[in-house]
Amino acid sequence: MKHISTLLILSILLASCGGKTKSVEDIIASNNLEKIQEKRNEIEAKKLELTDQLNQLEAKIKELDPQEKVPLITTFKVLDTVFTHFVELQGNVSTKQNIVIYPEFSGVLLQVFVKEGQNVSKGQILAKIDDGGLSQQLSQLKIQTALAKTTFERQARLWEQKIGSEIQYLQAKATYEAQQEAVKQLSQQVAKTVVRAPFTGTIDDVITDQGSVVGAGQTPLFRIVNLSDMYIDSDVPESYISTIVQGKEVQVEFPVLNKTIETKVRQASSFINPANRTFKIEVGIGNNDKSIKPNLTAKLKINDYTNPKALLIPQSIISENANGEQYVYTVVNKEGQNATVKREIITTGKTQGDFIEVLTGIKDGEEIIDEGARSVKDGQNVKILDVNKAS
Numbered sequence: 001m002k003h004i005s006t007l008l009i010l011s012i013l014l015a016s017c018g019g020k021t022k023s024v025e026d027i028i029a030s031n032n033l034e035k036i037q038e039k040r041n042e043i044e045a046k047k048l049e050l051t052d053q054l055n056q057l058e059a060k061i062k063e064l065d066p067q068e069k070v071p072l073i074t075t076f077k078v079l080d081t082v083f084t085h086f087v088e089l090q091g092n093v094s095t096k097q098n099i100v101i102y103p104e105f106s107g108v109l110l111q112v113f114v115k116e117g118q119n120v121s122k123g124q125i126l127a128k129i130d131d132g133g134l135s136q137q138l139s140q141l142k143i144q145t146a147l148a149k150t151t152f153e154r155q156a157r158l159w160e161q162k163i164g165s166e167i168q169y170l171q172a173k174a175t176y177e178a179q180q181e182a183v184k185q186l187s188q189q190v191a192k193t194v195v196r197a198p199f200t201g202t203i204d205d206v207i208t209d210q211g212s213v214v215g216a217g218q219t220p221l222f223r224i225v226n227l228s229d230m231y232i233d234s235d236v237p238e239s240y241i242s243t244i245v246q247g248k249e250v251q252v253e254f255p256v257l258n259k260t261i262e263t264k265v266r267q268a269s270s271f272i273n274p275a276n277r278t279f280k281i282e283v284g285i286g287n288n289d290k291s292i293k294p295n296l297t298a299k300l301k302i303n304d305y306t307n308p309k310a311l312l313i314p315q316s317i318i319s320e321n322a323n324g325e326q327y328v329y330t331v332v333n334k335e336g337q338n339a340t341v342k343r344e345i346i347t348t349g350k351t352q353g354d355f356i357e358v359l360t361g362i363k364d365g366e367e368i369i370d371e372g373a374r375s376v377k378d379g380q381n382v383k384i385l386d387v388n389k390a391s
Helices: 002-030 033-064 134-160 166-191
Strands: 072-077 081-095 098-101 107-112 125-129 194-196 201-206 222-225 230-237 249-254 259-268 278-285 297-314 326-335 338-352 355-360 367-369 381-389
Touching: 002 033, 081 338, 134 166, 230 297, 249 278, 297 338, 326 381
Parallel strands: 072 381
Antiparallel strands: 072 367, 081 230, 081 297, 098 222, 107 125, 125 194, 201 222, 230 278, 249 259, 249 297, 259 278, 297 355, 326 338, 326 367, 338 355, 338 381
16 A cells, blocks of 8 residues: 555656656756755655645545445453463273182182172182081091190199109190191181182172182182272373372363262372383272272363463464464554554463463453454554453
8 A cells, every 4th residue: 555655646746747857857967965955855745745635535435435444353351360271181990909819729619608799898708619628637636636735734734743754745745736736727728718808899790600610829709899999090291290299189070970070199100101201190089889980981180280360362363474473463552442453472381272371472451352363464453343352
């Protein structure tokens, strides 16, 4: 527009001067500084007069011609607010008390005392294996031990009275102690024929049926799970190792259950996996209603950054120039609904949803163009339709 106005002014000046173009050349050829300056001032005065007239005409054209009207925009005032950023991760539910029970003794599985889904207590008998006659051997050994005890006690009383020899006393004592040790060892063997719950939990699966022959450490009998002490493990990128630490609050969502709980990071590993540059965290979870199961998928939201006076703007209004700089448009010289566009180069920080944090370039209370931001230019006159639109 400026080039057109300049050409138009020069054309008018030349036309108004008529045949005086030659006189200008004559004046220049005269090398008379005073006359040259006088002619220049005369032309400059005419140029200013014509420029003013053109501005008046253009203003009237814009007023009368719909095509020449200023762009319509909406704006909002950016105000500082509390900005809480979350890292979103995925994890799986686990429990350290989820095991398969194997027998410690080989034989026929005589009895199974529990069924799937049954709650059991620590130490409760789950099954009995045929001991192959060990119980009878233990009974006989206990009788022999009782006799050895009586013999030892009598020999001890005689020795106290200085009756008999010391060797008799020592032999009776050794026999009794050997019998005691034999009873203890055989009792341990017999105890292995009884399968007990290693902790309080729920029988998730009865794997081997009653009457089957089982092998020590080889045949799986039951799966027992404790759903009370559950946790979620997840891999976290190493860039968060200083912000996601033990005690950090976590929001856990279970999409399948349509359930959300608040908890904390109970353990953060100090080891970074060199294969994927992550470290592990454990997030403890309560499970009073037993609805959360092992291997259930969970979504974690962990607060890693908070700015109490952040400036947030929609990401959709940000543009980028050829140098890779981000910018937005603000309004200045505001008079009523009329204002002028100003481009502001900005730097941005973290994002959350559709909004992004602005670190530099704009200040609290500045009015930023929202709708119409993609169709305006720096220095352009605009008309504001919706002032102070909430961000």
